[in-house]
Amino acid sequence: MSDGAGEIIEVGEDVNEWKSGDRVMSMFFPEWSSGKPEFKKIKSISGESVNGFLTEESCVPAYAVTRMPEAYTYPEAACLPCACLTAWNALVELGNIQNKQKLLIEGTGGMSVFALLLAQQYGLDIYATSGSESKFDKLKSLGVINVVNYRNDENWGKSIFMLSGMGVDHIIDVGGGSTMKQSIEAACMGGCIYSIGILGNGRKGEITFPKLFFKFLKLQGLAVGSRAMQNRMVQFINDTGMKPIIDRSFSFDQIKEAFSYQASGKQFGKIVLEW
Ligand SMILES: NC(=O)c1ccc[n+]([C@@H]2O[C@H](COP(=O)([O-])OP(=O)(O)OC[C@H]3O[C@@H](n4cnc5c(N)ncnc54)[C@H](OP(=O)(O)O)[C@@H]3O)[C@@H](O)[C@H]2O)c1
The missing domain is CATH 3.40.50.720 (NAD(P)-binding Rossmann-like Domain)
Incomplete structure (x- = not known):
């Protein structure tokens, strides 16, 4: 569960970038802020080497989230950090x-x-x-x-x-x-x-x-992308109004069904869990 989106409940003392109520989404590589990929920047992976987002609340470094597109719901934004950023990096940043x-x-x-x-x-x-x-x-x-x-x-x-x-x-x-x-x-x-x-x-x-x-x-x-790329992608989405295609949404306690559906390959686009 590498991807998630939600609302900031509370920030730490030294955090200036965010305030409670801000709508944010996660990063696949929380340590890759900008620049070229380096081994040390991609060793942390959300949902793999650091906690993922099958959770109601999460405590993450302030640099490990970005703003989400303005017109997006949380389920829509949760589609972006891995799948969309990978396509964005391939086609726009590199291609x-x-x-x-x-x-x-x-x-x-x-x-x-x-x-x-x-x-x-x-x-x-x-x-x-x-x-x-x-x-x-x-x-x-x-x-x-x-x-x-x-x-x-x-x-x-x-x-x-x-x-x-x-x-x-x-x-x-x-x-x-x-x-x-x-x-x-x-x-x-x-x-x-x-x-x-x-x-x-x-x-x-x-x-x-x-x-x-x-x-x-x-x-x-290539593998996903950096925080800077994610911000550029969000800007592009704000400018164009592009929306994801969500095939199905499941509730938190339907996770087994959600994974079976993913494995079946029947989906067109993304599936999400929402609560
Ligand atoms: N490098 C990265 O940063 C990165 C990022 C994201 C994903 N990935 C990888 O990219 C792959 C796709 O990820 P995803 O999340 O988009 O997967 P997904 O949503 O699970 O994609 C499943 C779909 O892929 C198609 N498919 C299945 N087997 C195929 C095959 N042998 N040849 C062509 N198409 C096939 C099927 O579509 P049809 O029903 O239309 O045939 C199936 O519905 C995965 O291997 C994933 O691990 C890598």
Whole structure:
């Protein structure tokens, strides 16, 4: 439970940045305030090496939260610190996405759907893969140009390459070893693949190296982002009015059901617990 949002109840004596009543959200890497990633900045992870947010109250350092988007509810803000910031870091901070470039999102999980929403705002042409035909219409209604079913089409990378007219510029790779070969196929000349996840048992796998170098591809690994990036992302959301897609909300005591639902892969976008 790396992410949460809520209201500040009380602040410590020396805290000037916050006051009670402020609406804030958590940080995935509480020690990464700004600048480039360093081992020491990313060793603390909310919900892993430090306490997470399956809690009614939490005591955190003042630097370990940021303001949340003004028009957001707490459940909406709780979607942002991991999934949206990862997509933001990939596409905006590192990828410098531009109007009319092409993006491929893989699957319809929380992070991929945030990549889609951000790319919409920047005017990209968006392509998607999904293993769930029932989600195709929803993807199309969000402006996705073509969807390929990665379960029926084992050469889905080539299919995306053809459908997009010589490949896509940016690829959000969520499967690692289970998707990277196809991601390389889908890329255009000089495209960039953001290695983000290992869905589909993708901890290890093969890469077609000649394709990587003859297509002059960039392979960019990344993990979430810094506090400074989170603040820039919040500013962007305030400016554009972008909203997350929440598939389902569960109550605090439905956590087991929530995890089962997450594991089923039926969700489109995020799921949240609220209380
Ligand atoms: N590096 C980072 O900083 C970072 C940050 C966030 C997440 N992650 C990682 O990124 C991955 C996605 O995270 P998430 O929270 O968005 O996951 P999620 O919400 O659980 O995503 C589940 C969805 O992914 C799709 N999917 C499942 N297996 C797939 C496969 N083999 N190939 C393509 N799509 C597949 C399915 O969509 P369809 O039904 O449409 O097929 C499924 O509904 C995870 O591995 C997560 O650990 C990494």
